[in-house]
Amino acid sequence: MSSRRNRVSEEEINELISKLQSLLPETRRRGAGRASAAKLLKETCSYIRSLNREVDDLSDRLSALMATLDSNSAEAEIIRSLLPS
Amino acid sequence: MSQFVPDWNLEDGFSNGEDVHILPMTSQKNPMGRDSEISELLWRDGHMVVHSQTDQKGAGRGSEFKLIQRHEQSTSLIQDEETASWIQNSLDHSMGSEFFSEMAGSNSISLDKLNNNAIVGSARCVKFGPTIESTSYKEDSTMLPPILQQDLKQPVSCVGNGNALNFFHFSKSSRGKSDDLVAQLSTRSIGIQGESHPCLKRKQRDTNYSKDQSEMTEESLAKKQSRNRAAEVHNLSERRRRERINERMKALQELLPHCNKTDKASMLEEAIEYLKSLQLQVQMMWMGSGMAQMMFPGQQRYISGMGMGMARASVPSMHHGVHQSLNQAFLCPTASFHAVNLENATQSAHLQGSQASFDGFLLHSQACISSPPRRLLC
Numbered sequence: 001m002s003s004r005r006n007r008v009s010e011e012e013i014n015e016l017i018s019k020l021q022s023l024l025p026e027t028r029r030r031g032a033g034r035a036s037a038a039k040l041l042k043e044t045c046s047y048i049r050s051l052n053r054e055v056d057d058l059s060d061r062l063s064a065l066m067a068t069l070d071s072n073s074a075e076a077e078i079i080r081s082l083l084p085s
Numbered sequence: 086m087s088q089f090v091p092d093w094n095l096e097d098g099f100s101n102g103e104d105v106h107i108l109p110m111t112s113q114k115n116p117m118g119r120d121s122e123i124s125e126l127l128w129r130d131g132h133m134v135v136h137s138q139t140d141q142k143g144a145g146r147g148s149e150f151k152l153i154q155r156h157e158q159s160t161s162l163i164q165d166e167e168t169a170s171w172i173q174n175s176l177d178h179s180m181g182s183e184f185f186s187e188m189a190g191s192n193s194i195s196l197d198k199l200n201n202n203a204i205v206g207s208a209r210c211v212k213f214g215p216t217i218e219s220t221s222y223k224e225d226s227t228m229l230p231p232i233l234q235q236d237l238k239q240p241v242s243c244v245g246n247g248n249a250l251n252f253f254h255f256s257k258s259s260r261g262k263s264d265d266l267v268a269q270l271s272t273r274s275i276g277i278q279g280e281s282h283p284c285l286k287r288k289q290r291d292t293n294y295s296k297d298q299s300e301m302t303e304e305s306l307a308k309k310q311s312r313n314r315a316a317e318v319h320n321l322s323e324r325r326r327r328e329r330i331n332e333r334m335k336a337l338q339e340l341l342p343h344c345n346k347t348d349k350a351s352m353l354e355e356a357i358e359y360l361k362s363l364q365l366q367v368q369m370m371w372m373g374s375g376m377a378q379m380m381f382p383g384q385q386r387y388i389s390g391m392g393m394g395m396a397r398a399s400v401p402s403m404h405h406g407v408h409q410s411l412n413q414a415f416l417c418p419t420a421s422f423h424a425v426n427l428e429n430a431t432q433s434a435h436l437q438g439s440q441a442s443f444d445g446f447l448l449h450s451q452a453c454i455s456s457p458p459r460r461l462l463c
Contacts, residue, residue: 016353023360038326041333044356048340051363058370065377075380082373084366 020044059083 017037024043035043062079069076338344338352341359346352 013349013353016350016357020353020357020360023357023364038329038333041330041337044360045333045336045340048337048356048360048363051360051367052340054367055363055370058367058374061374062370062377065374069377075377079373079377082366082370 055084059085 017040018034021035021040024040024047059082062083066076066079069079334349334352337356338347341352341355344352344355346355
């Protein structure tokens with residue numbers, strides 16, 4: 001059982017969770033009330049995974065695009081900076 | 086002498102299978118009527134009847150109780166002398182002389198009949214009503230009327246200890262104190278079964294009993310049990326919920342890169358930061374690819390995909406008449422990206438390194454925007 005004086009109070013955690021919720025894309029309900037913590041965490045995980053996939057796709061495209069560029073050009077430099085690796 | 090205690094609603098019954106159910110079962114409504122009504126439980130002709138003071142239908146009301154006494158005549162029911170004397174005393178103390186005299190009267194009447202049936206402890210005259218509040222069950226055997234006392238001197242032996250005296254079948258509705266009185270009657274009888282001279286011991290047990298039994302009436306017991314069960318269920322569901330949350334936290338931790346923290350708060354903070362940076366990165370990459378596509382019309386097959394992927398901010402399209410979708414696709418990320426960047430870049434440490442290149446990129450993209458048409462037309 002958690003003691004009364006937690007180092008990190010329950011409120012802080014709730015605050016963090018709602019901050020997290022604000023970052024998540026709410027596709028279904030706009031301005032939805034506070035969903036359960038478990039659901040939010042699950043959504044966060046799936047959102048992070050989808051973002052990672054998106055990054056992978058984009059980096060593929062960027063590398064393909066970069067191939068057409070002169071590797072010394074400024075644009076190539078920029079695109080290279082965008083790539084995750 | 087027959088060894089039957091005329092206890093009420095004894096489950097094991099008597100040796101000849103008789104049982105005496107005097108008290109109303111819990112499933113019945115309170116037959117005693119309203120709170121303020123005073124009813125009497127009288128023992129008449131081997132029956133227990135209810136005689137209501139306000140309601141003169143004594144006999145009729147008696148039938149409301151589950152009075153089952155099968156062997157009225159032959160049974161010799163020996164009342165525990167303890168109970169009788171105790172009842173007497175309690176009534177003496179609480180009800181005043183008026184009741185006592187009345188009771189004494191009925192005592193004598195009943196006693197005659199009871200004696201015929203070898204029933205000791207005749208007048209179970211228990212009155213229910215508001216006056217009971219001050220009841221204290223202090224014995225004073227000297228208060229007994231002589232008739233009773235004489236009878237009570239006979240040795241009393243009771244039914245085997247296995248009998249469960251079930252006084253609690255009294256209707257508990259709103260009788261409050263009256264129920265307590267009856268409950269205490271019953272519990273007293275329980276406690277003193279099998280004792281020949283419990284009068285003395287009663288005094289000692291008195292305070293204990295009245296206190297314990299008042300707390301542990303059947304109703305409160307049941308309530309406590311149900312409360313305990315509810316608490317258990319609640320604890321279980323709470324535990325399951327917590328486990329689920331911990332699972333999700335672990336999964337989240339695995340997704341976070343370079344996360345060596347284990348406590349919830351810091352993990353949540355890291356998750357928030359990581360999420361922000363991921364979003365930013367994706368936006369930047371979109372922009373970058375949009376720019377790159379702008380510069381190389383040959384890559385147009387990517388455009389539609391990009392256009393669909395955009396759509397964060399609505400930016401007024403530049404009417405160049407050329408590749409509007411491309412422009413929009415490019416402008417959208419720019420606008421939103423710009424806003425996002427101003428908001429996040431200063432906070433996010435991840436962008437520190439790429440800040441310079443990012444600024445350069447912005448300038449470059451803006452330059453591209455301002456003079457794209459000609460190059461695109463080529």
